[in-house]
Amino acid sequence: MDPKASPAAVAKIQAYLQDKRSVKVVQVQEGKISCPACSREIRMPKFHDRVVGVDLRCTCNTLLRIANQSEDEEETTEYELAETQGHTHEVELDAKGTGTSSEAKGHKHRVLGKKVVEANGHTHKLVEIDEDADDKKSNEEDKAKAAKLKDDEDDKDEGGIKDIPDAELIKYLVENPNPADEAFHENSEKKGWDNKQAEAVAYKFATRYAQFRTGGASKGKRPSDIVADQESMGLQVELEHTPNIDDAHKIVWDHLSEKKNSLYYSFLTVVEKSIEEGPESELFRGMLKLMEKMEK
Numbered sequence: 001m002d003p004k005a006s007p008a009a010v011a012k013i014q015a016y017l018q019d020k021r022s023v024k025v026v027q028v029q030e031g032k033i034s035c036p037a038c039s040r041e042i043r044m045p046k047f048h049d050r051v052v053g054v055d056l057r058c059t060c061n062t063l064l065r066i067a068n069q070s071e072d073e074e075e076t077t078e079y080e081l082a083e084t085q086g087h088t089h090e091v092e093l094d095a096k097g098t099g100t101s102s103e104a105k106g107h108k109h110r111v112l113g114k115k116v117v118e119a120n121g122h123t124h125k126l127v128e129i130d131e132d133a134d135d136k137k138s139n140e141e142d143k144a145k146a147a148k149l150k151d152d153e154d155d156k157d158e159g160g161i162k163d164i165p166d167a168e169l170i171k172y173l174v175e176n177p178n179p180a181d182e183a184f185h186e187n188s189e190k191k192g193w194d195n196k197q198a199e200a201v202a203y204k205f206a207t208r209y210a211q212f213r214t215g216g217a218s219k220g221k222r223p224s225d226i227v228a229d230q231e232s233m234g235l236q237v238e239l240e241h242t243p244n245i246d247d248a249h250k251i252v253w254d255h256l257s258e259k260k261n262s263l264y265y266s267f268l269t270v271v272e273k274s275i276e277e278g279p280e281s282e283l284f285r286g287m288l289k290l291m292e293k294m295e296k
Helices: 005-022 133-159 165-177 181-191 193-214 228-238 246-255 264-277 280-294
Strands: 024-026 032-034 041-043 056-057 065-066 079-086 087-093 109-113 124-127
Touching: 109 193, 165 193, 181 193, 193 246, 228 246, 228 264, 246 264
Parallel strands: 024 065
Antiparallel strands: 032 041, 056 065, 079 087, 079 124
């Protein structure tokens, strides 16, 4: 020590040397360090590797030095060597970025500083393993399945219709009655329709027709319940709207099944005749009075 140094300078130097002699070496454990003098725990930041070897002072005035972690305590990160030559490897790297891959296809790879060493004439790309990747993939698959299920349910609710115009399919069926499967599918493919969806629309039409033929006001009625002369008159009227005699019968029966409409077609004939005779005719004026009375 310089004999010419001032007492104050000497005191500072001695205090510094004393601090250096009393520095406590500590290691990071689970992201924390513990002061050996006061047992105070200090949480370290994630980048604590940058302060290794740097002296820190605890609130109890004890100097602490963070030491390098021991070999057993070094953190490892799981990686995988992406597929090359038809296989992959798994590898764990220490804090220095070194490690040895698991064996695959009869060989291993060394990783030095996160660079894969060539083995068997090839290398792999080093990819960090995302522990949540499987869960994420599973969640995405579940969402995709749920979305598809919803779409299927929506299609079911709509009778299978999806971008298939009713009018076009009806026109095809009218122009090609009772088509064979092959011809029906050929038309669907020509239109750019999905065959299953086109069939679903056709089944919807068949279902509606079946409901029409078996339901309505005449459901459960017998021929004896229908006035014969009214049925004959009705067929002449309804065959103007449909060429199918069975459908015409169904419409006539529906009109005549309600008690108030048991003379439906006789009344319809009078209405049509009054229109033909014109507003000045007695029949027309009588029909107007009848309609006014019905409205009241």
